[in-house]
Amino acid sequence: MQDRPITFSKNLFLPLTTVCRNRCGYCSFRTPVQAGCLMAPAEVERTLKNGAALGCTESLFTFGERPEEEPGFSALIRAAGHPTILDYCEAMCQKSIEYGILPHTNAGILSFDEMERLRAVNASMGLMLETTARVPAHATSKGKEPEVRLAMIEEAGKLKIPFTTGLLLGIGETMADREDSLLAIRTIHRRYGHIQEIIIQNFCPKPGTPMANHPVPGTDEICVTIQRARDILPEDIYHVRGWLPDYSRRGAGERRDPFPRRA
Numbered sequence: 001m002q003d004r005p006i007t008f009s010k011n012l013f014l015p016l017t018t019v020c021r022n023r024c025g026y027c028s029f030r031t032p033v034q035a036g037c038l039m040a041p042a043e044v045e046r047t048l049k050n051g052a053a054l055g056c057t058e059s060l061f062t063f064g065e066r067p068e069e070e071p072g073f074s075a076l077i078r079a080a081g082h083p084t085i086l087d088y089c090e091a092m093c094q095k096s097i098e099y100g101i102l103p104h105t106n107a108g109i110l111s112f113d114e115m116e117r118l119r120a121v122n123a124s125m126g127l128m129l130e131t132t133a134r135v136p137a138h139a140t141s142k143g144k145e146p147e148v149r150l151a152m153i154e155e156a157g158k159l160k161i162p163f164t165t166g167l168l169l170g171i172g173e174t175m176a177d178r179e180d181s182l183l184a185i186r187t188i189h190r191r192y193g194h195i196q197e198i199i200i201q202n203f204c205p206k207p208g209t210p211m212a213n214h215p216v217p218g219t220d221e222i223c224v225t226i227q228r229a230r231d232i233l234p235e236d237i238y239h240v241r242g243w244l245p246d247y248s249r250r251g252a253g254e255r256r257d258p259f260p261r262r263a
Helices: 041-053 073-079 085-098 111-117 146-158 176-191 221-232
Strands: 011-017 058-063 103-107 124-126 163-171 195-201 239-242
Touching: 011 085, 011 124, 041 085, 041 221, 058 085, 073 085, 073 124, 085 111, 111 146, 111 163, 111 221, 124 221, 146 176, 163 176, 163 221, 176 195, 195 221
Parallel strands: 011 058, 058 103, 103 124, 124 163, 163 195, 195 239
Antiparallel strands: none
16 A cells, blocks of 8 residues: 555544433443533633644534433532533633634534534534434433434534534444434435544454454445445545554544545
8 A cells, every 4th residue: 555644633532521311222421410420611721721832723522412301410510600511511612722623513403503502612513423323222211213214314414513423333234224323424414414434343342341252343334335425425524434453454533545436
């Protein structure tokens, strides 16, 4: 493989809370309401300050979906000085801008009005589609209903929000399901032109989760899916990237090399 430049941007990961209403079979991020489940405002600001000093340009704000639906969380967020997690996210995004770092929020399912509100303090936003298939891994996660996720991606388009989405491979879907998911993304993007990045992410088993012993997709299977994404998706989705265990050898991070689009 010929030498080529590898580009990257320095970014910060700011998980405002690990509390989430969903119970995905593969997730090790979610926790109940407990000590340490909320990232304190002082910790967020300290992270932003240190990130700015190190030349970071993007801050990823993420948190569990609709944490207020979990008992005890509303009192916790009020004690931190904010009425809701959305108010907290908005305030911290504004703080990120003050430090010269562009905010990107991925907070699970948001309404049209909530996205419109956060649009003012975000350079971009995101929501992984994951799959259009109904899989057992999502049986107890109402936020993972395919129609709900597609509707939010479409509403982001109506709001002209630059958007990141993608697929999660190996959670019970088939290759045909993956193609269906890519076609659904293509349809929405052709309508609104707002999708800027597609992530092809592989499932990794986590100890202590229901899917701890679930088989994982191999590198070749992931590469085939990345290639299909490049065949299906429009050229103006400028970044299609996959996560590979042997990334440096296979070079799957660039859009066309070594996976050229087919005529």
